[in-house]
Amino acid sequence: MPDRRRFLLTSTALAGGLLCARLAAAQQNPQRAALLREVTGGAPVNAGRVTVDTPPLADNGHSVAVRVMVDSPMTAQDHVRRITLLAERNPRPVVASFTLGPHSGKAEIATRIRLADIQDVLALAQLSDGSWWMGGAHVVVTELACLEG
Amino acid sequence: MLSRVQVPANARRGEIVQVRIAIQHPMETGYRPDNFGRRIPKNVINTLICRYNGSEVFRAEMGSGIAANPLLQFPVRVQESGEFVFEWRDDSGERGESRAVITVSAD
Numbered sequence: 001m002p003d004r005r006r007f008l009l010t011s012t013a014l015a016g017g018l019l020c021a022r023l024a025a026a027q028q029n030p031q032r033a034a035l036l037r038e039v040t041g042g043a044p045v046n047a048g049r050v051t052v053d054t055p056p057l058a059d060n061g062h063s064v065a066v067r068v069m070v071d072s073p074m075t076a077q078d079h080v081r082r083i084t085l086l087a088e089r090n091p092r093p094v095v096a097s098f099t100l101g102p103h104s105g106k107a108e109i110a111t112r113i114r115l116a117d118i119q120d121v122l123a124l125a126q127l128s129d130g131s132w133w134m135g136g137a138h139v140v141v142t143e144l145a146c147l148e149g
Numbered sequence: 150m151l152s153r154v155q156v157p158a159n160a161r162r163g164e165i166v167q168v169r170i171a172i173q174h175p176m177e178t179g180y181r182p183d184n185f186g187r188r189i190p191k192n193v194i195n196t197l198i199c200r201y202n203g204s205e206v207f208r209a210e211m212g213s214g215i216a217a218n219p220l221l222q223f224p225v226r227v228q229e230s231g232e233f234v235f236e237w238r239d240d241s242g243e244r245g246e247s248r249a250v251i252t253v254s255a256d
Contacts, residue, residue: 062216062217063216063217064216085214087214090214091178091180091213092212092213092214093214094212094214095211095212095214095215096209096210096211096212096214096215097209097210098207098208098209098210098223099205099207099208099209099210100207100223101206103201103204103206103225103226104165104206104207104223104224104225104226105165105224105225105226106165106224108223108224109221109222109223110220110221110222110223111209111215111216111219111220111221111222112215112216112219112220113214113215113216114178114213114214114215114216
């Protein structure tokens with residue numbers, strides 16, 4: 001395997017691992033725990049299966065492209081029911097909720113969000129069996145939203 | 150409200166197509182003052198529903214964290230020709246609607 005590819009693979013795996021560890025640690029953060037409880041109604045949240053794709057550095061917090069992908073076969077028995085996007089350092093941390101189903105074919109949504117601060121953008125996915133899964137991405141914003149006036 | 154729906158014109162049966170909608174809307178957060186320093190009240194598109202041949206295939210409940218001129222993209226597996234119908238409503242009660250037709254071939 002070429003060196004560059006091996007480097008990319010190991011570095012993404014490492015970054016993913018680090019992020020998972022960070023997310024797990026952050027679940028002990030009481031503010032985040034309260035926010036997660038508000039969304040899931042107190043159900044446990046597992047780390048993994050959810051990928052949040054954002055630019056690591058966003059010039060403009062007024063419009064940051066976000067894509068969420070969930071690892072799911074999207075069959076009638078096993079599919080993603082709902083994806084909720086969170087930006088916990090925004091004045092209103094629950095950004096949006098999307099309802100999907102087996103007719104979606106794959107579990108993926110894309111939109112553009114506002115970010116009021118440098119933060120982790122989190123995505124929570126509820127599967128058809130009721131379980132919750134979470135992923136996130138850290139976004140550095142140079143010009144923040146919600147600061148005018 | 151101006152909007153644009155993008156779906157491919159043609160697809161094969163069972164294919165997953167990407168459906169995209171962009172709506173012209175300020176998505177007022179409620180935190181922004183006008184030129185006289187008065188707060189502009191929050192007014193965002195709070196609910197959007199997409200139906201394909203009458204059955205719901207996607208729903209978005211949105212807050213002020215969605216950027217102005219919201220853009221949404223999602224996949225749908227299409228089995229037969231038909232029409233995507235989008236309906237949405239903002240906090241002021243204003244409604245919008247947009248449609249797009251797709252032709253699905255058998256093989």
